Amino acid sequence: MATVTRVRNSARRVRSSCGLALGTILTFCLATLVASGQTLTTGDIAGTVTDAQGAVVSHAQVTATNIDTGSVSKTESTATGGFHIPLLVPGQYRVTATHEGFDVDSTSVLVSVAKVAQANFAMHIGSVQQTVHVTSAAPLLDTENGDLTTTFDQKQLESIPNPGNDVTFVGQLAPGSVMNTAGGTGNFSSYGLPATSNNMTINGASIISPWSNTNNTLAMNMTLGNNELAEATVVTNAYSVQYGGLGGAQLVETTRAGANQFHGNMAFWWNNEDLNANNYFNAQQGHPAPL
Numbered sequence: 086m087a088t089v090t091r092v093r094n095s096a097r098r099v100r101s102s103c104g105l106a107l108g109t110i111l112t113f114c115l116a117t118l119v120a121s122g123q124t125l126t127t128g129d130i131a132g133t134v135t136d137a138q139g140a141v142v143s144h145a146q147v148t149a150t151n152i153d154t155g156s157v158s159k160t161e162s163t164a165t166g167g168f169h170i171p172l173l174v175p176g177q178y179r180v181t182a183t184h185e186g187f188d189v190d191s192t193s194v195l196v197s198v199a200k201v202a203q204a205n206f207a208m209h210i211g212s213v214q215q216t217v218h219v220t221s222a223a224p225l226l227d228t229e230n231g232d233l234t235t236t237f238d239q240k241q242l243e244s245i246p247n248p249g250n251d252v253t254f255v256g257q258l259a260p261g262s263v264m265n266t267a268g269g270t271g272n273f274s275s276y277g278l279p280a281t282s283n284n285m286t287i288n289g290a291s292i293i294s295p296w297s298n299t300n301n302t303l304a305m306n307m308t309l310g311n312n313e314l315a316e317a318t319v320v321t322n323a324y325s326v327q328y329g330g331l332g333g334a335q336l337v338e339t340t341r342a343g344a345n346q347f348h349g350n351m352a353f354w355w356n357n358e359d360l361n362a363n364n365y366f367n368a369q370q371g372h373p374a375p376l
């Protein structure tokens with residue numbers, strides 16, 4: 086019976102240790118989720134609220150309003166003056182800080198996919214006549230994470246010459262990336278890594294070819310669709326936890342969303358022998374450029 090008792094006691098200690106380990110893991114995971122809420126389809130806004138002398142202002146009401154859709158997200162500054170609004174649809178936001186005894190402070194912030202936009206407030210003591218201080222300058226340094234990112238907005242995606250209207254073409258325009266000229270599959274190489282090591286998603290869904298696990302894009306290797314993109318971000322190092330799959334660049338793209346105003350566009354692509362130079366071998370043999 087003594088042997089059986091020792092086995093049972095050992096089993097209890099194992100279960101207790103497993104319970105503590107599981108609790109630790111769950112606590113870490115929850116802390117990670119709170120610390121960083123941006124995903125492959127959303128972004129965050131974070132910052133601090135202080136007074137004009139730099140002292141923290143706690144319990145300030147912070148409101149982020151999407152200018153295109155009118156959707157509103159609210160939070161409150163903590164005891165240290167910090168605030169964090171996660172899981173926001175990419176777009177232009179008006180962020181406002183209010184607190185009793187202070188003037189209303191407001192700033193314009195561009196939220197990008199998989200990034201944390203910064204909005205810091207230095208509130209002034211309120212007067213009889215309320216004043217709204219508006220700032221719109223983008224921060225020069227991102228202090229929220231170590232990701233090296235290059236973001237292309239909708240206007241840039243429309244203006245960049247893109248042969249074939251390829252949704253992955255923009256990846257080679259990021260610092261450290263070049264067009265893949267080494268042969269084989271893959272559209273671009275980032276910082277010398279193989280062109281097949283890049284991971285690409287649209288609205289969080291992988292667009293890597295399932296046939297060969299390479300990034301020719303989409304299940305049938307089709308590359309059309311650039312006209313529907315709202316934003317593209319290329320992340321080339323120090324991935325956060327929302328990335329994964331392959332070790333090269335992360336090309337994260339989102340499609341356009343609706344807004345309160347009717348809008349639309351039309352793109353027409355035309356490419357023929359009148360617009361293209363003849364290739365070397367045709368020119369040497371006197372053949373005209375192909376249709």
